[in-house]
Amino acid sequence: MVKPIxxxxxxxxLLDLAYDDLIWNQLLPIRYAETHQCTLEQSQATLFEFYQQHSHTLNWYSxxxxxxxxxxxxxxLQQEHQHKVSLRGGCIELLEYLKANKYPCWLATNADCASLKFKLEQTGIAEYFDVIVSSETLGHAKEFPAFWEKLHQQHPFNISQAYFIDDTEKVLLGAQKFGLQHLISIQQPSSIGLVRDESPFPMLKHLTDFIPLLEQAEEHKQYA
Ligand SMILES: [Mg+2]
Structure with missing residues (x-):
């Protein structure tokens, strides 16, 4: 049986969002205030307004x-603190399991090519993936079905079989619009952030919770 991707x-x-939170919500406001000689409050207000304007666009990730x-x-600024990039718990265990069981794994990120590069260098996870793609290369953010159309054109895959795991609801909704059916969310994307109590999609508490979920679904298919 061909394994789904x-x-x-x-x-x-796969990575703890605490790093991005540190960069964008803590360090950049300080650096911006220093650069523009304003107070931290002013800096935070200005940046927050910019963030609101560009959230979920390709610019946001650039x-x-x-x-x-x-x-x-x-x-x-990100590179200065790249040693703080860290994997979420169970990441390697899950990737090892998928590799051992011959599930093709792909990485589809909204991180731009430069951030993707240093995050992969820092974590060493590139070797687990058959396809690694940044939305910057495809020209559309993952929130939009156009991203998925482009990805599918460049790397054809079985849309109805594929699993997709992402912590952003808008991204999962974009993938759903395109036709992906097995969509999974993350309960706590940042180790220092909120634990979500609801989502329209099944949520993983630990990354390895995906293993029984996948095993059950695949077993069910065998007998379907
Ligand atoms: Mg994400």
Missing amino acids: VIFDMDGT SRFWSAKVGVDVLA
Whole structure:
């Protein structure tokens, strides 16, 4: 039997979103206030407004866009703290299980190519994936079905069989619009953030919770 592919999001799914929170919500406001000689409160208010304006767009995920917009080298800021990029618990265990059981794994991220590169270098997880793609390369954020159409054109896959795990509800809804059916969310994307109590999609508490879920679904298929 051909194994279905498992497509993973990166930040907040395989990696702890605490790092991105540190960069965007703590360090950038400080750096922005220093650069523009304003108070931290003013900096936070300005950045928060920018974030609201660009949330869920391709710009939102672009270090280059933000560097130009805020006058701070955001890629350099991220790289200065790249040692703080960390895997979520159970990440390697899950990827090892999928590899041992011959499930093809793909990484589909909204992180831009530059951030993707240093995050992969930092975590060493690239070797687990057959396909690694950034929305920057495809020209559409994952929130939009156009991302999935492009991905499917470049790397054809069985849409009805594939699993997709992502911590962002809007992304899962975009994938659903495209036709993906096995969609899974994450209960606590950041180790220092909120634990979600509801989602329209099944949520993983620990990444390894995906293993029994997958085994059950695949066993069910064998006897269907
Ligand atoms: Mg994510």
